[in-house]
Amino acid sequence: MAAETRTGTGPRDRFRAQVRQEVKTAALRQLAEGGPEALSLNAIAKQLGMTGPALYRYFANRDSLLTDLVIDAYGDLASALSRTAEACTEDAVTRLTELGRAYRAWALAEPHRYRLLFRAPLQGYDAQSASLVEASQPAMTVLLDAVSALAEPDARVPEGAAAQFREWQERHGFEGVPEAVAARSTMLWAHLHGMVALEIEGNFTSMGIDPSFLYEAEVTDFVRSL
């Protein structure tokens, strides 16, 4: 399969990597303009000055390109979050607050990529989904760390749920964290996602409301609840 990513070092491999990158860039532009349905391999190829079928030398198919974009996006989100966490040298409360803001900021800056991440990550439940779940972990790690600095580790979690969280943590190497912290982190994620998802889909715009202060309230409420 010529469409696989073999990481060689010859000039041909470097050329290959560059074209792949150009394809992805063009794809992101298309995504930003017309949504994921508008992503057309044909159009991308034309933009890069080649014919449609040439792209299949670089990506096995449309889904494969999308998967690549998703993985990149997870990486970007994670590094944006961890940069924020590291830059914030103050107390744990402001660090978590800043993290919440950074989450929204990233989503608003690149709504099409955010949508790509959390809209239907597992459309095909096959092999790829495993790598997608894998790719989503670093971002979760940042959240977990920030929450665990604040949450009381002994809050009670129903036994069944606790076991599920323990297993999940073991599977992904979050083993130092109490289940209560994992549960609270997941709820924080859900809170942030709820606001952000409604916002980027235009629900607040259509209400004529600027959700900034709602989001702020959301974050501070959560931090206070820990």
Next chain:
Amino acid sequence: MAAETRTGTGPRDRFRAQVRQEVKTAALRQLAEGGPEALSLNAIAKQLGMTGPALYRYFANRDSLLTDLVIDAYGDLASALSRTAEACTEDAVTRLTELGRAYRAWALAEPHRYRLLFRAPLQGYDAQSASLVEASQPAMTVLLDAVSALAEPDARVPEGAAAQFREWQERHGFEGVPEAVAARSTMLWAHLHGMVALEIEGNFTSMGIDPSFLYEAEVTDFVRSL
């Protein structure tokens, strides 16, 4: 335009209405199986025993059919919620709690329709979007009522935001409700949506976690915060 919905009463109009309904039913089945991308007018027509172009007598185009489905779905959600609210004769706390559960239950029962509602309701910002926003109001009304029975009406809301909520309420006839209640209701909606959206996209499944207890915690936390 033959594709418009003229509401006459002759036999021809009744036939027309029935075919439109059959088309929508087939569309929902397709949607449930393969997601919104899989919705194919061609396939629907074949299922109903006609050729593709015949469908254009009933719906102007693919988007028009989808818009119809969205409006129907809003109606269904609203009536599911209001049925729950009316059936619950107990105190305001359990009524709001039941409402939260009903919201999730509807979304889990028909994830494809829930997705249709909150995924990209305003893809084209033109005339249709107004009717979509209109269609989403009844469900919001139920939430507002249930929250206003509990929330303290004098909680402070930043002045700018308060003005926005006042305008929004005026536009849609929610005028009896204090702005603080509107703000809290919106946050409740965001909470519910956050959990539900993550759940129906399979994020908890891929974590191996049953989010039921998280959702319960979500709802009770919110009710307690009022």
Next chain:
DNA sequence: TGTGATAGTTAGAGACTATCACGGTCGCAA
């Protein structure tokens, strides 16, 4: 300098949305 892997092309199958012109049919009014 020759050879094999790779990049890109054209042609084409099989989907799809959507438009058009045509013929059949049904309802309704004269």
Next chain:
DNA sequence: TTGCGACCGTGATAGTCTCTAACTATCACA
């Protein structure tokens, strides 16, 4: 009852898309 007009459904067609196959040109490297 009859005739007309509105409406339904069809086949043909344009234009889009993904993806495959066969072929050619080119480039790296031994």
